[in-house]
Amino acid sequence: MKLPMKLNIHDALKGAVVAAAMALGLGAGPALAEWPEKLISLYIGFNPGGQSDLLGRALATAMSEELGVPVNVINKPGAAGGVALAGLRAMPADGYSLQFNPSQTITLTPALQKVVPFSIDDFDYAGMLTSFDSALVAPASAPFDDFQGMLDYVRANPGTLYAPVSASTRFFATEIARANDLDIGILPVNGGQGVINALLGGQAMLAYSGGIHHRYPDQMKVIAALTARRNIGSPDVPTINELGIPIGMDLQTVLIAPKGLPEDVLAKLSDMLADVAGNEGFREVAASMFAPIDYRDAAQAREEMYTQLESNLAIMKAAGIEPQ
Template identity: 35%
Template sequence: MKHRLNRRSATQILAGTMIALAGFATAPALAEYPEKPINLVIGFSAGGGTDLTGRALAVHLRNVLGKPVVVVNKPGAASMIAAKFVADSRPDGYTLWYGSVGTMILARELEKSELGVDTDFVQAGTTTRLVPAIAVPVESPYQTLQDLLDDAKARPGELRWAHGGAGSAFMASGVGFIEANGLEVQAVPFSGTAKARLAIIGGQVDFGIQNMNASMNFGEKMRILGVLRGSKQELIDKSVPAAGELGIDYIAIDSPVGILAPAGTPEDVLKILASAVAEAETSDAYREAMEKLQFPIAVVPQSETAAQAGAILENVRRILPKLK
């Protein structure tokens, strides 16, 4: 699918009307976007959930835009190294960040980054989201979320929970769950979600927050009690309970993931990107790829991304004192 940027100068128009009389060629037509490969920068190492879903989206964008979309991994600082690299890049649509708006908001509120969703980037829409889930060791006595809540309330201060480090989206989701239910539990931070997962599997903690799709590779070693979502409508695995449907409270710290371009990217280029991102929802190939990864397709169009970011910010500020 091609999109033409309809920009012609007065000189070009005049030349077009006078060509037969003057006998000279018109100025060359302006290039279409994209005319060269696009770099899609991801703030995590190859092989993780964000990387794999980003690569699936890169294939989709290539099919729609007709140019290669090259994944560039720049891990570190909870993806903020990648975000900073893109924010400082030329705003021409050829260097994009595939990342989480929620992570950026958390980093700014915790004063770990000066980048802002509304000041340093323009959003082209989101395609998926991280789904925080309460996970326990497979031999845990807890069979339901209610079992966990009942025991935590019966033994205040005794239960331990794992998260992937201060400022991480799953750490914030865990705090939202704990605060909403008035629990007294001990936080055990780790440097990354993978290390927190090992602590859950090894029984070093009583529970932790993982992405829903962790059960795909680790289902025999830990158990997902439920997801911190209002419903399981978006989930690939509909057998997992959603806290909202169980009447269990939580403060939603959403982590939508999508395409962000540097501030100043031309509107016509952004519209092309936004249209390509929106088409992901109707792409059979993209849907198949995401189903294999057990990530939901949760497309939010560009027109709704500002409201989405505002809702995340509001909930982050509700639990901010507990995050520091």
């Protein structure tokens, strides 16, 4: 009968240490921390007070509730979110630096500018959350109530000022002017708050709004929807396409991360956005601005970004506009 092999005390101790290390998640290499375990920075590429900022702050609150960690909003305005995106591009892809921004900054800017410090492929997209009621708006006191009335007014008042929130939204005024042989002046402003100040302060007669005008229903009116579909908040107002100028562009808010985000983190962020889409607090803020919930998961968001870029390039080509 074969006797059992004598146990080597050193092997036994080694095995016990390895087992304990594995149980503690130490293993042979450094442990990967469970995401998230610390504060998340959420960049907003606009000044405080506009639609992107207000939706972003509501998102940050809901994200903190869903993920169980603080979410700090950092406003980094400039170039309709382009300044913040250029910075985000260089940040670690670890899930702790994110940006909430309109898709158009990435999907329209390349159609207008030859040199852009980022592209669709420089980022990962956790998902899309809401759509915008983008519109051409005027103060309630304006002596016109519709698009034709606006055209007549501008013909009688050359140089009427239009306030865009960025170079890309200036395009709508220049195309309306070109199509109707008008002289529309440009008054650059910073974000949604700048639009409010320009219109209500009497500095401009027309402006681009991504939806912030809905917060001032008695002080602003919609002249035309600048989306391909009619605005949710003003369904009786025609789109710019219906008015004979086919430049309407739909856009969504998108949660953006530096390229190379771990797949499990990207999946968690995408699932989190789905939960935020049903979050009562977030839905109340979105509803107050007539920002329709329009959730897309990570894969759908990336596909939509490419679709929008192709559509926007085609719109610019048809308008005879080359990137400058």
